[in-house]
Amino acid sequence: MMGAQMTALATAIPATPPLVEMRDVSIAFGGIKAVDGVSIDLYPGEVVGLLGHNGAGKSTLIKILSGAYAADHGEIRVNGEPVHITSPRDAKRCGIETIYQTLALADNVDAAANIFLGREKLTAWGTLDDHAMEAEARKVMGRLNPHFRRFKEPVKALSGGQRQSVAIARAIHFDARVLIMDEPTAALGPAETQQVGELVKQLKQEGIGIFLISHDIHDVFDLADRIHVMKNGKLVGTARVSDMTKDEVLGMIILGKCPPGAVPGPGAAA
């Protein structure tokens, strides 16, 4: 029965291999299985929401994909090819970029230094090419936040929205194919939230796949094409947003109940 539903879902989406596929991934911390046999996928130009309570394991799952944690078990494929991701550097090499909930900015250095952190541009002498980095930072920031002028100040002096722009700029500047956004709007006001929404749509059109992790079910309904719901480290189910009502999704998050329109996962309540 499950197989039939899988086929139905597969015909609804292009027959290319998924941009990213995580298969049967598990990780345990001190005997507690934070992520337990979870399989998720993401196609080019698609926004997939990862939903679940605090402690459901969604952030942990995504940290495995971004290289912050190494999985105990499971496989990650990018464009159908198995890859080994054991560090943030590996993930970036696979075109997987992450915007962390905390933004993960070095507060004491400026926007350009943050955007290029770990991937600095060097001169022919092997020294930092701050001018070239500033020039590119101005370009990419001009696209995200045209009014931004504070290129010489440490990012701690910037507003929440500006800091968010810097974190996003860092993620998209290096030809990301997969973007992971962990609670991208949690710290933002309504106008800035809308701005992030616009950006997500724009990136989607460029063919970038986006994992959107959020508490906010309204955000997810606005932006996502599909959702994966997690509970207690397991996948409750996968569904197309257009097939779901908000109540059904809330039922998946809170009760772990998989409605008829969704493909149940191992974590679905009986």
Added chain:
Amino acid sequence: MAEPSTTLSPAPSSEAPVGRRAGIGDALRALELDTRMVGMIGALAIVWISFDILTGGAFLTPRNLWNLSVQTASVAVMATGMVLVIVTRNIDLSVGSILGFTGMVVGVLQARILPEIWGFENPLTWVVAVLAAVAVGGAVGAVQGAIIAYLGVSSFIVTLGGLLVWRGAAWWVTTGQTVAPMDGAFKRLGGGFEGAIGAGPSWMVGIAAVLLSVAAILVTRRRRAGFGFPVRPLWAEGVVILLVAAAIVGAVLVVNAYPLPVPVVRRMMEAQGLSTDGGLPFVAHGFAIPVLIAVAVGVGMTFLSRRTRFGRYVFAIGGNPEAAELSGINTKRVMVMVFGLMGALCGLSACIATARLNAATNANGTLDELYVIAAAIIGGTSMAGGVGTILGAMLGAMVMQSLQSGMVLLGVDAPMQNIVVGLVLVAAVYVDTLYRKGLK
């Protein structure tokens, strides 16, 4: 120095809102000077002028300033490394002991081991001694750094242990015996009249420094203009160049106004077979070698911290260790390098201190860790991490030494000197805290 407004210093933005009335504030902003650095230089100037008045003009003499610069060199060299250590949210309490240990090693090497191989006063002795000191110090620091980074023991504990271990090791090298005298060429590293380069070479060093600074400023300006970034107005660029040139030329004039002692000049004349009947000429000291070493270290460390990946990572780790890790930076390796560099600089300082004393003793460098940390802190390095400049730390070392030197001239007794230095340290950090709050 080449670029006063860098990413790492909270310099006023050149892109401040336009349309305000032009005034002194705007003029200062156009200069893009680091206000905090200007404040430090101002504080140093106040200390100097006060002491000069209190001592009836005995402080601001070429002789005293020259001695002050030599006395500052050893601590200043180590303070440049301490800046990077503290910027990464760590501390190194072992620098004085590493200095003592490496000092004993170079002492034994040049006074006992090398003479057995190639005799006394071999021209290579001092080179081998310095390289050995830097290598031993670097190795000691790297080991401590590896324990901190890979075994996860806090730097406070590891280097507190190091403070005891290396001081004990310094004693073990000769079971407490003092080693003296040092190699003649090596001794020049410590200053004294034989360790000064003379008037002519001092001018050459000064002119070279002016030319390099001007070139650096102009190259930076051209690159910024080439990218279409805002640059300082031409007049401001000229003022900055003039200030830099004036500081360098001023330093040359001071060291060239300090004459060698009369007996030394007479001996030099006689050695060259010249008659001393017509009176003795004025022969200047010029820059002291340890001071040139310290300045070179300062320039090198500034370059390292601002123009290389390593320096960028050091500051990023200090600003947000987790972010640095997530950016793919190998933070553990950077930490080992920071402590290794600190150790290597201790080795270099050990050469200066040992040469100046013309003896290696196992007590050399005792309490230096406190002066080095104080210099970095007074120089604006934040204990919270992420903020600090090499130049600031060197000025901090100068402030500390000026206080001590001035109090000696005034005849203040030693316990009182410690009280004053301690109070100044706390007051300096308090003022800095206020300054930072004002920025927010």
